[in-house]
Every structure is written in structure tokens, then in C-alpha cells.
Amino acid sequence: MLDSMNLITLALTPPLIAPFFIYLFRNNENLRDAVGVIGAFISFYATINITSGILNGTEYNLILLNIFNDLSLSFRVTPLGAVFGLLCSGLWILAAIYSIGYMRGNNEKKQTRFYVFYSLSIFGALCVAWSSNLLVLFIFYEFLTFATYPLVAHKETDESIKASRLYLGILVGSSLMLFLPAIIWVWYSVGTLNFTDGGILQNNFNPNHASVLLFLFVFGIGKAALMPLHWWLPAAMVAPTPVSALLHAVAVVKAGVFSILMIICYIFGTEFINSSGSGIFLIWASTITLFLSSIIAIRQDNLKARLAYSTVSQLSYIILGGAIATNYSVIASVSNIMMHGVGKITLFFCAGAIYVSAKITKISDLNGIGYKMPLTFIAFSFGALSIIGIPPFGGSWSKFYLLLGAAQLELTIIILILAISTLLNTYYLLDPVFRAFFMERSNDIKISHHPLTVMPAVCSALLVILLFFCVEPLLNLIYLIVGKI
């Protein structure tokens, strides 16, 4: 059995050194693509071990070096971080396999560069997940932004360069202008940035300024795509689909909401949020975002764009849970990181599979295609149902807890909006499935199947069901954050 330091190293090393091997084997396609998958398995193995260790009460620390006198470049696995780490490394396996199918099926150029930065992005996300203080979190948050930039701009067309400029501009701009000053504010007022159970601001920070600080944080973390900082997400859709899957389901947006949850749970502390009343504006900001983006999603005809707005909406569910800051709502948020991650990656895998097989990007073009690629669309509907929150799919748990949380604080209007939003979700996510299976197609279409794109989608669809029945370990992990209910 490896000790705690080595386990973290074991999990972080594969995505960090995989790029070297990928570059080394750049002339041998099979070997190069295998590197990513092998790395993903090693990393996942270590993460599973860490997570089970966390459940048994083990502490996981890795201190690399001191950056400043009182701050170190170090990692510590919090239960929240364990959830996110598990999501990243687990879905990396599926995404690595899927991107092989996608990239080859599409004959994309510069594949080596693609795999190098894909792997680096996972590294960044894992480091964010296990960061031990805000500064480390910020460092790898920025690292993640820059590591995903070449992926977003991958096609090198004018459109993708413009989109990646927007992507970088919003993410870097918000983090430099709001996130960094907020961090320094905390550092200056409290003297430490370490993530501590129950938060560090209580008694150290003027409660009247807490709203401003929280404002700086949530809007500084542009990755969480809270309106009006959500523009980059639909724009980034020009990227190849495996990247969209990575951006939306695994690394980037989840790193954003994860950071917000970390800040709420370990910097502010849920008690401080409630006692200072700083969460109120956030409740409304996230509610408005989740509602508006659902409405916008309905009007999108491009499948990936619709999924993007669905992501914006789902992220706000997570932020809302954090903002309400009761035990139930935090459970809802943390579990939704996992549930939405798995559900959304299924949807993106399917969208990519449809594109590779039939070159279709528009929803209105999907009519009658379901019988030609049944597996893909069944997987799609599983993912969609999970995100909507219908049992027996994983997502229903998080929706259930979120409603409980809102009910606990008697936020009637919020509950009403959540209900309406769920209806909208149902419409816009099941619409493609409905068209594919129940509407006639006017022209015939040629389908070329790529098993490597369909297989991961089916796997993650099965995972969605599994998550409904085996939610116990996940909930146990979350109880470590909020206390047993």
C-alpha cells in the first residue's frame, strides 16, 4: 500500500509526464494514443485509493515547496476535492478513448499537440481539485485556462481563433481583475489562505464586506459561467467535441464551480455565509442565470450550443446550492458536480458521435436518425434524463437535495423557478431524442460508425444509472464536508 504522499504523486504524475511520451511517440499513432489511456488508468487507480482512504479518515498531504513565507505549493485532498478528483480522472479514461475515435474519425490535424494539452488540462484540473490553499488553486486555475487555450483554438480557423480569444479574454480577465484581488484581500485580512474546515473568515473578516468579497470571488471565477460571464462557453463550442466534453463536463467549468464551492465551504464557511447574509445576492444571481440560460437553450438549433447553455444552467444549480449554504443544498451541489459531469459528458460524447458518423450539427437535422444509430441516442436520452433529474438516473439525487435545501430556508420563489426550469430542461434536452426517434426523415443519410466514439458514450450512460443506485459512497464523502445528517 502506498502512503499518502506517493498516492498523490502517483495520481498527478501521469497527466504531467504523458505529454513527454506523447511528443516522443509523435510518429507512431497507436503508441501515442495509448499513452493517454494508460496514464488515465494509473491516475484513476490512485484516485480511487485516495478516495477510499478519505472515506476511512486518512489525511492526504503533499508539500512540494514554500512559495512565500507562509504559503506553500502543496496539495491536500479535501472530501470535496476527492469528489472532483474522482470525476476528473474517471472521466479522463472515457474521454481519452473517445478522443482517439473522434480525432481519427475526423482526420483532425496536429493531433499530437491536441493530446499534449488534453493531458495537461487534466493535470491542471487535478491540481485544482487537491490544492491546499487559495494561491495554489489560483495558480492551477490559470494553468488550466492556458492549457485549454490550444484546444479551443485547435482548428486554427479565423472563427476558432476569435472564439479562443474571447475564451481567454473572459477567463483571464475576470480572474486577474476580480479573483486575484479577492485572494490578496483575504490574505491581507486573515494572514493565511489555507483551506480550513469551517472557513477562515469567521471572526477575521468584517461581515459587512463579505458580500463584496464573495462578489469578487464568484465573478472572478469566470469558469463558473455565471451570467454575464457565460459568453465564453457557447463561443468555445468551435473546439473539437472531445474538448467540449472536457470543457463542459470535466475540467474547466467544473473547476470553476468547484473553486466556488471550495471558497464557500473552506474559506467563508457556510455559517459565515449565512450569518453575514452574503449569499443572498448569489442566490438571486444564480437563479436568474439558471432560468435565463434555460430559455436561451430552447432557442438554439446547434446541438452543441444547446448543450452549452444547458451547462450554464446546470452550473448555476451548483452555485445556487452553495449560495443557500445549508447542509442539504451543499450535498446537492457537490453531488451535482459528479452527476452533471457524467450526464453532460454522455451528451457530448453522443453529439460528437453524431457529428463523426453523420456530420450533423443541427438539431432540426436529426429527424429520423435514431434508428440508424440507436445506441447513441439511447445513451443520449439517459444523459438527458439524468440532467433533468428523473429517477432512476443519478441526477435526480442532486435535484432532490437542492429542493430540500431551498425548502428548508422557505425560498418559495426559488422552488417555483426551479420547477419551471426543470420543465424547460425536459423540453430542450429530450427534443433531439424525440426528433431522432419519432419524426420522419425526408432525405436519406449515410452513416459511418466509429465504435470508439459510441463505446465511451454507452459506458458513461450506464454510469449514470449506476450512480443512482450506488450513491452511498458519494454521499458518505459529502457527509465529511457538511456533517452527517
Add this chain to the structure above:
Amino acid sequence: MIDFSVFQNSLPALQVVVPLLLAPVAVLVTIPFLSWLIALFGSIFCLYSSVSLFLLVSEFGKINYYMGGWLPPYGIEYIIDDASAFMIVLISLMGVFATVYAYQSFKSEINKKSQSKVYGMWLLALGGLLGLVTTGDAFNLFVFLEISSLSSVTLVALGSKNDKRALTAAFNYLLIGAVGATFYVIGVGLLYSITGTLNIADLTLKLSELTDNNSMKAGISFIIIGLMVKAAIFPLHIWLPSAYTFAPSAVAVLLTATATKAALYVLARILFTLLFNADEFTIIILQWVLLPASIVAIFFGTIRAVFEKNIRKLLAFSSLSQIGYITIGLTLGTASGVMASFIHIANHSMMKAALFMGVGAISIQLKKNIEVIDLQGLSRQMPITSSCITVVILSLLGIPLTIGFISKIYLLKAVFSHGNWPILFIIVLTSFLALGYAWKMIENIWMKEPVTTTINLKDDPKIYIPLIFLSIFNILFGIYAYPIVNAAFSASSAIFWKAV
């Protein structure tokens, strides 16, 4: 048999004298390669002596060296304390890198007949800058100021082989520099007229006894304006963009890494050592002269850089805004602000020197002043140079894990503890705007296909070796920041008497 301890004891003088003495030798040798070797030897000797002085100072404290054994306030005194040791290490380190780089640059960028003479000027510039930061005598400081600027003017003018505009750039530099230096002399004269001394330490003592003296105020104002010219602080920066643009690449590297930095250091010395007792007046200078100037410089430099097509000019405008960050640290008037300035002085030297090297590597091959479009597809042709440039650009943007981030963190923290919100906002806003000009380069390097002009570019080991070192420094000290941060801390406490 040379007594080693004598040698060791005269290091403060030798590190200035040796490059100055080697300069005529380098000119007389007439074989470019040998001259280069002499220059390299000179710069390495400076590095050796400055590092050993730095170690001595950090162990035993301040060193006062009396030129020719004459005691101050009559003789000329050289002072090596934590702050000047910091600066000489920085200058001589960058000097070594620039000298290594210079051979290829001069070989292709200047006329054949000047090839060995140029190293004479090179050594004079280096020696002058080292003298500038170590001397403890106000008038001696003027002499070094002139030695370094006259030689840099000559160096800039040598860029006329590729572009004749180098001549007018050099002439403007000369004219503005001479006016600035004369302003400095007037200021020194005024101070001398009321104190009767030129020794800076003695001057400090005598000035502290005077209160509300108009001659003193006028003198200090003249001195500060003179130094602002040399340090290229807005609006006295006009010589800088064209000088950096048209000079030979190696000269741009040397100037950006050392010349303006030395002047900034002297400015900090004047502001916080000489003026440490004249509180109200200092605050007026800081708050009403330097602060607005640096804010405008930051905005002006950044915005001009965003719209600039010529890369060297773009970098020059970026330097202008970065100098603004350094002076903002000074204007806070706190020890942590001065410390942030010192960190950024060192870090900005390393970033900009590396960037000018990388850009120079291209212009050396294309034999012209390159524009942003000439970077297209560079990642294919020159992967090593491109990677280095990218790393340094990220550092310039202040991305975590680079030295730029360290600078930014300390500057923001200093501003924060000062409680000055608008400045904080300006810093973060402009560092975001910097993305505009920096990303232009990265996009062209990595996301575009090569064009006909750039298709034949190649990586050249002789050029990229110093570049690689500097890029590694950019990351290394961004992660392991202790050496620079600690040195800057002791430097700032040496300068900032109030802190002690």
C-alpha cells in the same frame, strides 16, 4: 606575487575599473572575435566581482570603499550595501547574457568596420552602469550617467546598417539624455550650494538639518527630473521607443535590462535615502508627480502596444508601462512598495531581455525590423525560440508559476496594505489589457501557417542559448522565488531608512 586580499578588498573599484580599462583594449584588438572575448571576459569578471560583493555584503553588511584612500566627504566613496549589491548582480548577470548574445547580433547587424570597436562601447556602457549604482558621490554619479548614456547612444546609432532611422533615434536619445543629465547637474549644484558637500551620505545628514529650504526643493526637483529622463518615466520617455526599436538587437537587450533599471534604482535612492527626512516634500513628489506619471505611463504604454505592429516598438511601449508598475511601487512610499519595485526591476529585466533576444533572433536572420506578421508560423521554423518567447510572454502577463506573477503578487499586496483601491484596480485592469498585445504575438507564433518571408527561418544555437537560460530563470524564480524576494527585501530595507 599578488596578494589576494588586496585584490579582494579593491573589488568595489575593480568591478567598475576593469570594464572601463578593457574598453580601449577591445577597440585596439581589431579582430571582432577577440574583442568579443575581451568583452565577455570583462562581463564575467563583473559578474564574479558583483556576486562576491553581494555575498560579502549579505554576510558582513555594508562596504564603504574610499577611492584612492581619500576619506569622504572629500574623496569619492563607493558604497556597496544590500541595495547596490542587488543592482550590480542584476546588471552584471544581464550583462553576461547580453554579451554572449551580442556576437551573433553584431556580426549581422552592424557595419564590418565597427565590429570590434563596438565592444569598447559595450564595456564602457557596462562599466558606467556599474559605477552609477555603486558610487556614493553625487557628482561622480553624473559622470557615470554620462559615460553610460554616451556609449549607449553610440551603440544605438550602430543599428543604422539595417535601418537609418537608428541615427535619428540615437540623436534624439543623445539630446534628451544630455538635457536630462544637465538637469541633474543643476540639481546637484543647488544642493552643493547649501550644504557644501557632494558625498551622498554626508548630503543626507546635512539636508536633514534643513527644513523648508527652497534651494533644496529646487535642487531635488532638478535631480528627479533628470533621472526621470534616464529612467524613461512618462512623459520623459520619448527617446525610449525609437531607441529600442532601431538599435541592434543586443543593444536593445542591454539597454532594457540594465540602463533604465539603473536609473530607476538611483531614483529610488534619491527619493528614499536622500530625502528620508523631508516627509512632506517627498510625499508631494510621490503623490503628485510620480504617481500620475506612472498611471498615465501604464495606460499609454499598454494601449500603444496593443495597436503597434512593429514588435520591437511594441515591446518598448510595454517596457514603458512596466516601468510604470515599478514606479507605482515607489510612489506608495512604504517599504513593501519599494520591495515590490525591486522585485519587478529584477524580473522585468529578465523578461524583457529574453523577449528582445527572441525577437532579435528573427530580425538577425531577416535583416530588418520585424513586425507582428513576421512571427507567423514561427513555431514550425524555430520551435525552441518560439517556446522560449511564449514562456516569457506568459511571464510578462503575470501568469502563475512565472516571475511575472511574483512581481504582481507583491505589488498588489503592497498596494493593498497601503489601502489604495483605485491603484489596485488600475494595476489589475492594465495587466488584463496587456493580454491584448501579448496574445497577438502568441497567436501569430502558434496558430498561423508560415508565410514566404518566414519560411527560411531556423533556430540558431548561438543565439538561443542565453535565451533558454533566461526563460528557465523566468520559470525557476517564478516557482522558487526566495532568492529574488529575499534580496529585494534586504535591498528595500537598505534603501528605506524609515523602515529600520
Add this chain to the structure above:
Amino acid sequence: MIHGILGIWNYWIVIILMMTGLFIVISRHNLVKKMVGLTIFQTSVFLFYISLGKVQGGTAPILTGYKNTLYSNPLPHVLILTAIVVGVATTALGLALILRIKNEYGTIEENEIASFNTEENSK
């Protein structure tokens, strides 16, 4: 009042020369004239230093052998010797540059050079 102004007449000369020099540097287009202006500007500073060294009733600072002799202050003179050397070097360098500019551009008028340069920029 008048006595006060005239009593420091050396400073007035210095200031007039200084302003004249600076004005020439800024206003003239001819580069040689700019150098002339710069030299006048620097000379005014030399005068300033030298007049500082004058002690009322003092004699040249050469040892006379008598006690209680009042000497003028020699230090500013020595300083200005250095400054003159620097000034000569500056002038020489400036004139050398002007020669080169004349060769390359065919003119030493600043506005004409500037129009050459803007053409070059727009190319």
C-alpha cells in the same frame, strides 16, 4: 528690491543662458543649431558652478604662504572641468551623428527627416 535682484546677477545670467539654450534645443529644426543650443545650456550650468565657488574677497586657491588668506572654493572649478570634458564628448558625438545623418538622409533639418521617417513607417 533692485539691490536684491542685482546682487545675484550671476544667477540671472545663468538663468537667461539656460533658457536660451533650452529654447534653441526645443524650437530649432536644424540639428547643428540644436547642438549649439545644448552647448549653451550646458555652459550656463558651468557658469553656475563657477560662480558658486567665488568667495567674496577671496583670492585664487593657490597657497600663498600667509595665514588667514581667504581662498575661493576650488572644488566647483574642478568639478566643472570634468563637466566640460563630458560636454565636449557629448558635442563631438552629436556632431558625428549629424554627419552620418547628413550622409544617409541628405539633410539635417529635423522636419524633413521626420517626413522621411514617416514614409518609412508607412511602408
